[in-house]
Amino acid sequence: MLRRKRWLFAILAILPTLAIFAWLRMYPIFETLRLSLHKWDILSKNKPFIGLANFQELLKDRLFHEALLNTTIIAFGVLIITIPTAMVLAALIHYRTRSRVSGFYETAIFLPHVVSLVPAAMAWKWIFDARLGPLNAVLTFFGFEPQAWLFDPTLSIISVIVLCSWQALGYAVLIYLVGFKSLPVSLFEAAKLDGASGPQSFWFLSMPMLKPITLYVSVVTLVSGFNVYAQAFVLASDAQGAPGRQVRVLVLDMLENSFRNYRVGYAASEAVVLLLIVLVLTLIQFSLLRERGRA
């Protein structure tokens, strides 16, 4: 009787949350999968089933290819900049953890991660601005050619990578700091007694032991890199209003197909591709972690 009552309480208490989950998460996820196999132009009532035709069209779609390529470059670019930098910074901050200013370091490096994205992107737009921006002024000062950062096809992607890395770094440093704090102190003392230098124990002890954290941060960074949108959107127009070069990314291409070209089914098939990428990355993470667990 009592057991039955407790079970009832548990079910009743979790029901509202479960209902919201079913309604606002599971259903739209299912809809994305379903729509990707249908043709739907918003206006017409019927949505004919067309099998994998959307995906076949994606294979030939130049704009989609460009978006996929740009997004992949951005995601891996951010990864390559962020992970090593974050690891070294976290090691240095951890080393100086007892100094009075370590709180300042943490806050300063973390702040770009929390400030609103658009205002922060605005600051970078000014930095990259071809005529007014300090970046070109610095380049000219050192005798380099000024560059059209936001217009050149390659440079505009680099600009997005720089902006995203600036934002992603704080998160990675924070997670690494948690990792460093969890490492056994005795091990490092033993290494020190054996004459290992700071950089040596970083390279031979910390780095291998922090592998699970590196894996986790890498996957998180990559996944958020593949979802990049706002940064590309804001950097795309230059400060004086003249439209800059649009860095086409997956989410942008998807939204354009859905709301500008009214091809919702097609956009859904792009969303499915995004989902597959994220699933593969997550599976790689889990299988690598499990391998470690066995070893």
Place this chain on the structure above:
Amino acid sequence: MSANPSSNPGGKRRRIRKMLVDRGIDVVLLVFSLLMLLPLVFLVSNGFKTPQEMLAWPPTIIPANPTIDNFAAVLQGTPLLRWIFNSIAFAVLSTLAILATSSIAGYILAKFRYRSLNVIFALVLATAIVPFEVYMIPLYFQAQSLGILNSLWGLLLGYLVMSFGIFLIRQNVIHSIPDELLEAARIDGAGELWIFFRIVLPLLRGALGALGVLAFFQAWTAFAWPMIVATNREAYTIEVGLALFQTGFTVDLGRLSAASALVLIPSISLFVILRRNFVQGVASTGLKE
């Protein structure tokens, strides 16, 4: 370390070396921290500059003749305050909804062991992997059929629950609330609701604080969802308002910076005040195991 360093010249040299290394690391970290902050500092300072000073090289950090013209122009030319209000209302309501759903669901999933609940937990776990961007288009049509596009409720629709919040609370309940405590309360005749409100919630205060800050900033910085849901000027959040405002052709950099600074200053202050909570929350995202 050695017991008597002063009698040992090697130890003294080593100490001096250590001090030099420490100072060197401090310099590196200090320079790096300042570089990270520099874009934001310039943004705020640009907001106070006259158009002439904006063009000056090298850019000044403290404006020579600070002016508030940019701020006045922005506040007059755009419904900036309205956008800020929308963002705050959206973020506060989203935070409340996430705190409520996460605390109840997290507690139930941690302390009640039934097979049906395991299935529910597996489902929550599975949806957590899927990025919001993947299903936001169908979600948009759900909001449309409810007739809540361009409203606070439409914004809220995407931000009522947070899978990570449920994990976080579940982890916390498992680690910090012993079964014995709940059993003792039950033996004393306490009802399940009383236990949740009087025993569990107070013990979760720290975790809920961290989650609350996380949820608030998540909504405050949301971009793609508000961008598609809010299409009329009055319904924009501050992020969308600014992003679209900057694509206008007549906008100059001083005004843009002023508008951005107006948005940045409150969120930076809030972050500095709530830093402990925030860091705790974010740090726990990395400790899922």
